[in-house]
Amino acid sequence: MSVTKDVTALALPVIEGLGMDLVDTEYIKEGSKWVLRLYIDKDGGVGLDDCQQVSEALDEMLDRADIIKTPYTFEVSSPGLDRPLKTDRDFQRYKGEQVEVHLYAPIEGSKMYTGALIGRLDGMIQITCDDKELSFAEKDVAKINRAIIWD
Numbered sequence: 001m002s003v004t005k006d007v008t009a010l011a012l013p014v015i016e017g018l019g020m021d022l023v024d025t026e027y028i029k030e031g032s033k034w035v036l037r038l039y040i041d042k043d044g045g046v047g048l049d050d051c052q053q054v055s056e057a058l059d060e061m062l063d064r065a066d067i068i069k070t071p072y073t074f075e076v077s078s079p080g081l082d083r084p085l086k087t088d089r090d091f092q093r094y095k096g097e098q099v100e101v102h103l104y105a106p107i108e109g110s111k112m113y114t115g116a117l118i119g120r121l122d123g124m125i126q127i128t129c130d131d132k133e134l135s136f137a138e139k140d141v142a143k144i145n146r147a148i149i150w151d
Helices: 003-015 048-065 087-092
Strands: 021-030 034-043 073-077 099-105 111-121 124-129 133-139 140-146
Touching: 003 021, 003 034, 003 048, 034 048, 048 073, 073 111, 087 133, 099 124, 111 133
Parallel strands: 034 073
Antiparallel strands: 021 034, 099 111, 099 140, 111 124, 124 133
């Protein structure tokens, strides 16, 4: 298995037990250092105390599990306001909110559409954009994230 899959399997029950969701797991090289980064979320958003709580709950477990053999930095973070939507829970939580759908190739001349999220069903992502319902096959979507609209 990969580092991210092994860490996710270890971390997921702990994070869910704390009433939060594991949004993503990254194990990446930044400069000369390796970083293990977990992104967490919960209804109402997460704060610094939530990140610290998860970090403290997992730090020793990760050391004992010895999944990563090289030195690394461990971080727990919020996915941010413009976070990507990946899980079914994400699509349920942000239903009705503004999202940006980024496509691999243009459809009707555009590679990005912004609109209210209707949902994800049977491999299709649906939004309302300019009073029209649009559907995109998930295989055509490079990413979908929350849109930040400043009034």
